[in-house]
Amino acid sequence: MVDSPLVAVRGLRKRYGGVVAVDGMNLTVHRGDVHAVVGENGAGKSTLMKVLAGVVRPDAGEIEFNGVPVVISSPAVARQHGVGIVYQELSLFPQRSVLANLFVNREPLRRGLVSIRAMEERSSDLLNRLGLRFDVHMPVSRLNIGERQLVELARVLLEEPRLLILDEPNSALNERETQRLFDVLRQLNRRGITMLYVSHRLEEVFAICNRITVTRNGRDVSTKDRARLTISEVIEGMIGAPQTALFPPPLPRQSSREPAAVIVKGLSGGALTDVAFTAQSGEVVGFAGLEGSGVATLFGILFGTQKARAGDVTFPDSRGLPRSPTEAARRGIALVPSDRRRNGLMLEKSVLFNMSHVAIGALKDGLPWFDHGTALKRALRQIDRLRIKTRSAGALASELSGGNQQKIVVGKWLEVAPSVILLDDPTRGVDVGAKREIYALIRRVSAGGRIVLFSSTELPELIGLCDRIIVLYHGRIAGEIKGGEIDGPALLHAVNTGEIPQAA
Numbered sequence: 001m002v003d004s005p006l007v008a009v010r011g012l013r014k015r016y017g018g019v020v021a022v023d024g025m026n027l028t029v030h031r032g033d034v035h036a037v038v039g040e041n042g043a044g045k046s047t048l049m050k051v052l053a054g055v056v057r058p059d060a061g062e063i064e065f066n067g068v069p070v071v072i073s074s075p076a077v078a079r080q081h082g083v084g085i086v087y088q089e090l091s092l093f094p095q096r097s098v099l100a101n102l103f104v105n106r107e108p109l110r111r112g113l114v115s116i117r118a119m120e121e122r123s124s125d126l127l128n129r130l131g132l133r134f135d136v137h138m139p140v141s142r143l144n145i146g147e148r149q150l151v152e153l154a155r156v157l158l159e160e161p162r163l164l165i166l167d168e169p170n171s172a173l174n175e176r177e178t179q180r181l182f183d184v185l186r187q188l189n190r191r192g193i194t195m196l197y198v199s200h201r202l203e204e205v206f207a208i209c210n211r212i213t214v215t216r217n218g219r220d221v222s223t224k225d226r227a228r229l230t231i232s233e234v235i236e237g238m239i240g241a242p243q244t245a246l247f248p249p250p251l252p253r254q255s256s257r258e259p260a261a262v263i264v265k266g267l268s269g270g271a272l273t274d275v276a277f278t279a280q281s282g283e284v285v286g287f288a289g290l291e292g293s294g295v296a297t298l299f300g301i302l303f304g305t306q307k308a309r310a311g312d313v314t315f316p317d318s319r320g321l322p323r324s325p326t327e328a329a330r331r332g333i334a335l336v337p338s339d340r341r342r343n344g345l346m347l348e349k350s351v352l353f354n355m356s357h358v359a360i361g362a363l364k365d366g367l368p369w370f371d372h373g374t375a376l377k378r379a380l381r382q383i384d385r386l387r388i389k390t391r392s393a394g395a396l397a398s399e400l401s402g403g404n405q406q407k408i409v410v411g412k413w414l415e416v417a418p419s420v421i422l423l424d425d426p427t428r429g430v431d432v433g434a435k436r437e438i439y440a441l442i443r444r445v446s447a448g449g450r451i452v453l454f455s456s457t458e459l460p461e462l463i464g465l466c467d468r469i470i471v472l473y474h475g476r477i478a479g480e481i482k483g484g485e486i487d488g489p490a491l492l493h494a495v496n497t498g499e500i501p502q503a504a
Contacts, residue, residue: 004064004066004067005028005029005030005031005064005067006029006030006031006065006066006162006163006194007027007028007029007052007063007064007065007163007194007196008027008028008029008062008063008064008067009025009026009027009028009048009051009052009061009062009063009064010026010061010062010063010064011024011025011026011060011061011062012024012025012026012027012048012051012058012060012061012062012063013025013058013059013060013061014044014047014051014056014058014059015059020218021042021044021047021218022044022047022048022051022058022218023044023217023218023219024061024218024219025044025048025061025215025218025219025220026220027048027213027220027223028223029163029194029196030194030211031192031194032189032192032194033194033195033210033211034185034189034194034195034197034208034209034210034211035194035195035196035197035209035210035211035212035213036196036197036198036199036205036208036209036211036212036213036226037049037196037197037198037212037213037215038198038199038200038202038205038212038213038214038215038234038238039214039215039216039238040200040216040238040239040431040432040433041200041401041403041431041433041434042217042433043215043216043217043218043238044215044217044218044219045167045198045215046167046198048215049085049165049167049196049198051063051072052072052078052083052085052163052165052196053072053075053078053083053085053165054072054073054074054075054076054077054078054079054083055075057073065081065082079159079161081162081163082160082161082162082163083161083162083163083165084156084157084159084161084163084164084165085156085164085165085166085167086149086152086153086156086164086165086166086167086169087152087167088167088168088169090148090149090152091152092140092148092151092152093140094139094140094141095139095140095141096139096140097136097137097138097139097140098132098134098135098136098137098138098139098140098143098151099116099119099120099123099136099137101140101151101155102119102123102136102151102154102155102158103119103122103123103155103158104155107119108122120136122158123136123154123158126154126157126158127154129184129187130150130153130154130184131150131180131184132147132150132151132154134147144177145177146176146177146180146181149169149170149177149181150180150181150184153169153181153184157188161193162193162194163193163194163195163196164188164193164194164195164196165195165196165198166185166195166196166197166198167198168198168199168200169181169197170199170201170204178204182204182207182208185208186208197209200402200429200430200431200432201429202231202234202235203231205226205234206226206229206231209226210225210226210227211223211224211225211226212224212225212226212229212234214234214237214238215238216237216238216239216240221237221238222237232460235432238432239432239433239436243460244464246432246435246436246439246464247439247461247464247465248439248440248443249443250443250446250447250467251443251444251446251447252447253282253447253449254447254448254449259280259281259282259449260280260281260316260419260449260451261278261279261280261281261314261316261451262278262279262302262313262314262315262316262420262451262453263278263312263313263314264276264277264278264311264312264313265311265312265313266310266311266312267298267301267308267310267311267312267313268308268309268310268311269297269301269306269307269308269309269310269311270294270297270300270301270306270475271292271293271294271297271474271475272294272297272298272301272308272475272476273475273476274311274476275294275298275311275472275475275476275477276477277470277477277480279451279453280451281316281419281449281450281451282446282447282449282450282451283446283451283452283467283468284442284446284452284454284465284466284467285451285452285453285454285466285467285468285469285470286454286455286456286462286465286466286468286469286470287299287453287454287455287469287470287472288455288456288459288462288469288470288471288472288491288494288495289471289472289473289495290473290495290496293472293473293474293475293495294472294474294475294476295424295455295472296338296424296455297475298472299335299422299424299453299455301313301321302321302333302420302422302453303322303325303328303333303335303422304321304322304323304324304325304326304327304328304333305325305335308321315331315333315419315420316332316419316420316451317331317332317419319331329358329416332416332417332418332419332420333418333419333420333422334413334416334418334420334421334422335413335422335424336406336409336410336413336421336422336423336424336426337409337424338424338425338426338428338455339428340402340405340406340409340429341405344405344406344409345397345405345408345409346397347396347397347398348396348397348398349396349397350393350394350395350396350397351379351383351388351390351392351393351394351395351396351397351400351408352372352375352376352378352379352393352394353375354397354408354412355375355378355379355382355393355408355411355412355415356374356375356378356379356412356415357412358412358413358415358416359378359412359415359416376393378415379393380393381415382407382408382411382412382414382415383411385411385414386407386410386411386437386441387407387437388400388404388407388408388411389401389404390404401430401431401434402429402430402431402434403430403431403433403434403435403437403438404434406426406427406429406430406434406438407434407437407438409426410426410438410441414445418450419450419451420450420451420453421445421450421451421452421453422453423442423452423453423454423455424455425455425456425457426438426442426454426456427439427456427458427461428457439461439464439465442454442465443465454466459488459491459492459495460488462486462491463486463487463488463491466486467482467483468480468481468482468483468486469481469482469486469491471491471494471495471498471500473494473495473497473498474498476498478494478498478499478500479494479499479500480500481494481500489501
């Protein structure tokens with residue numbers, strides 16, 4: 001039926017014990033669409049996708065393909081209906097070749113034997129279109145993470161799906177790798193492949209999708225064309241409240257600490273020229289600027305990963321710039337980096353180990369031995385305080401969601417009781433629910449008398465959390481926007497032009 005939707009889901013329900021994962025979900029996907037499904041963690045997105053992929057059997061509801069009711073009882077049945085899925089976690093065999101991974105359990109045979117030549121012939125054109133021009137006989141372990149994600153995609157595409165499901169496909173990719181993936185997805189869409197795209201990165205959803213379904217508490221809230229929506233409207237649908245409700249109000253000061261400050265005078269280095277400001281304890285001071293404006297350089301110099309050419313900086317301990325990150329940690333200067341997977345976590349280590357390594361490295365006296373009992377206390381303390389969702393302190397960091405991984409990065413620094421906290425895009429790549437919890441944590445540490453320097457690529461975060469915002473433009477301070485004068489248009493204008501509007 002050409003006029004019917006490719007996929008229609010009605011009244012889908014799924015319960016896991018006492019937990020209702022999907023509660024009357026509806027979804028209609030038209031041919032040729034790149035259709036996003038967004039929602040907080042626990043909204044039912046992944047369960048819906050697993051039902052369509054035949055991995056999970058629903059308790060109730062109907063599914064139609066091309067207007068015909070179907071029962072998707074297994075992944076094999078889903079593939080027969082033309083459904084292919086790329087999961088967030090890669091399922092490749094690292095020690096096997098790229099070619100072997102592309103044809104797992106469906107190797108072409110000639111005269112009863114696996115035909116390597118047939119595998120090469122069938123995959124060559126697709127790999128070229130995906131930009132994967134390497135030796136297909138080498139092990140997958142030699143590929144970078146972006147190439148592995150594209151190999152995972154190629155494996156699914158070789159089955160020629162009509163509906164391609166992408167469940168957080170770029171969660172482990174950097175910005176360059178993500179753009180490469182998006183270029184590939186646009187090519188595939190032009191070739192007629194319909195896609196279901198699950199993500200919590202709303203900027204990317206608006207960049208790649210033409211239709212969006214918002215979910216909340218296991219139900220579909222709304223479905224609209226992307227052109228008829230704004231990110232603020234999507235967030236409001238996801239949390240059931242205006243976007244401004246994400247940001248808790250400032251808390252009363254709760255610290256007996258003596259007031260302190262970070263004083264920066266004439267700082268130059270890298271992209272920075274003659275930067276000067278003062279940040280007081282109990283303040284959340286924001287830094288806004290386009291990429292390359294110098295914000296990342298400023299945080300790197302303050303943390304000791306980059307060197308200054310000139311200028312003076314005084315920290316609360318009355319000393320100058322740290323010579324290394326280790327010295328910074330020992331002096332109570334913390335950095336939560338924007339790329340947690342590469343710079344903030346050891347993904348193949350446990351939550352317990354990740355929570356302890358900063359505290360061990362920051363020891364000023366004694367040998368930095370790893371004491372399991374002490375490490376366990378640290379991990380359990382922060383798991384409880386930050387409400388980190390993990391099966392145990394011994395679970396690998398790679399097993400946790402993005403939001404819970406970010407809480408580990410924050411928690412390990414709280415264990416050294418820092419006086420200065422540098423937050424470089426701390427909510428990048430986490431869902432709305434985790435963002436809300438991180439915002440509340442920022443309010444608590446600020447009320448506790450710490451100095452918080454905050455940078456974000458999301459202007460609403462800066463507006464919703466900061467007492468004042470310092471705008472950097474081409475490495476120099478363009479000006480400052482304070483308190484009630486902060487608004488979206490003024491900040492956007494300042495970031496893009498280096499001019500602070502008169503009203504601000």
